[in-house]
Amino acid sequence: MNKIQIGIVGYGNVSAGVVKALSLTSDMELKAVFTRRDPKSVKLQQGDAPILPISLAEKMTDDIDVMILCGGSAKDLPEQGPFFSEKFNIVDSYDTHAKIPGYLKAVDKAATKTTAIISSGWDPGLFSLMRLYFGAVLPDGDTYTFWGKGVSQGHSDAIRRIPGVAHAVQYTVPVETAIEAVRNGEKPRLEARQKHLRQCYVALLPEADKKEVEKTIKEMPDYFADYNTTVTFVELSELFSKHGKMPHGGMVLRSGNTGENTHNMEFSLRLDSNPEMTGSIMIAYARAAYRMSKEGLFGAKTVFDIPPAYLSETPRDMLIKDLL
């Protein structure tokens, strides 16, 4: 059987996760990685797939079955999604929740002869799926999503931009008492502050003013002002040695009722590596994109549209026999 040929656009943490996830499949292989940088400056962490300039991609429509877009949601994907889905089946992990409907529309317009699965990480992605399943089977109830404990790239970056900061890592931490209240069926009303804590580990430049930096962090609107935030100053070496990994996780919970009876549904992830999990999920959805394109199921899709069996390397009859 011919293996599904995968291309990757952009090389960073998530792409490295995709490459690793690909090595755990037997039905897919990496054909090439495309980059806007000088290809010579990019080195894969594993495997020996060619690194090519992004401009070459267009000429490789016959060589690549699914293109996995690993660029950022802010600037890269709004351009790359519509551009690549015109010629390739694509998978991405577009994660600007509020802008997903507009992005979906733009990709759908381009994907007239391809299958394009957007927002296929774990949130959006698996967590979204759970929110849908939970609400569909227990319509009378409330769903809660908690994130962490894990590193938030966006919040870490926000701290790093503060003058005087050499480097920083921010952990999002769910509030245990809030989770317990949900599990107890209390259906609490929770503000941002009551759901998550924000723990910041910060290394300063020599001339920096500790108090000023701490104040700037804690008062930063959107990012920190609405949360209970702790700031711990550490040496740069400690930041790299103790906070250099990218763990994450979280949970989706629903407490729902059928009359007087209460039912709890809970899904949780504990991840050693956020980007490797995201890459693993994208690979499963790349398989689905390939299969759906073979059936002519074109257009922009989300995880909500994909029959689960399309995700697995195992044939449907074996899934039914072994897992149903």
Add this chain to the structure above:
Amino acid sequence: MNKIQIGIVGYGNVSAGVVKALSLTSDMELKAVFTRRDPKSVKLQQGDAPILPISLAEKMTDDIDVMILCGGSAKDLPEQGPFFSEKFNIVDSYDTHAKIPGYLKAVDKAATKTTAIISSGWDPGLFSLMRLYFGAVLPDGDTYTFWGKGVSQGHSDAIRRIPGVAHAVQYTVPVETAIEAVRNGEKPRLEARQKHLRQCYVALLPEADKKEVEKTIKEMPDYFADYNTTVTFVELSELFSKHGKMPHGGMVLRSGNTGENTHNMEFSLRLDSNPEMTGSIMIAYARAAYRMSKEGLFGAKTVFDIPPAYLSETPRDMLIKDLL
């Protein structure tokens, strides 16, 4: 908008759960319940849908959009599944795991112009879905399923058939240390005895021999011999007052790796009422069966084949906006 017209075949605990779940939807309504018993002997726990003899069902193909089969997997469904799916879209919760492939085939043969979704409870059903998703995204790993704490109808019935037993309730209880080992990523090899305990509450008839009954239970092959089983004798009144509900639940866990990194995925249910949860899930899949039949997606399907969005009363664009 016309509501989806639901028929129910057979009236028992699960059907009562289906009726309750239907009352929580706004897009579906109960048209009729069909029974093999004397219709006058059946009384719905809620609502005022007509109770009709099962022989009338055939004449109501124009009145019913989806027929929900609530009969037992041992004797009822092997006949009713193929019979009803020839003329109606159906949903059932066929749960004899080992015989699912054969049953699927028989139903698929009949469902040439209908959509028939089989085995749509929580296990098989939601738990099966999780086993599939978990394995598809983390192929290098092990999945574990634990059940309980909850009442096992089959095990309770097995005890009730023992001479001298007036009534009995059996709880399946997961072994916490086994769950912890899985959560810790130890990937333990677990025998039946190491995963679940069996707690039996038994009321005896006056002439019964306690020791003999206890021995018969604990040595019963398949049901109890392979487990650590406790037997507690109680008064019949206590059995009804303290053990009269049907709670259940359980969890699916997977510990998987991407190279040296470990990821844990976990799905759990805690249910006040097993049949009401099963009924709620069947109702969501009835909605999917109706929608798929409108699109000509005929044949026997499982939860693995259903795009998640088909389950929800909420339109796809709102799901994408609110839940993705």
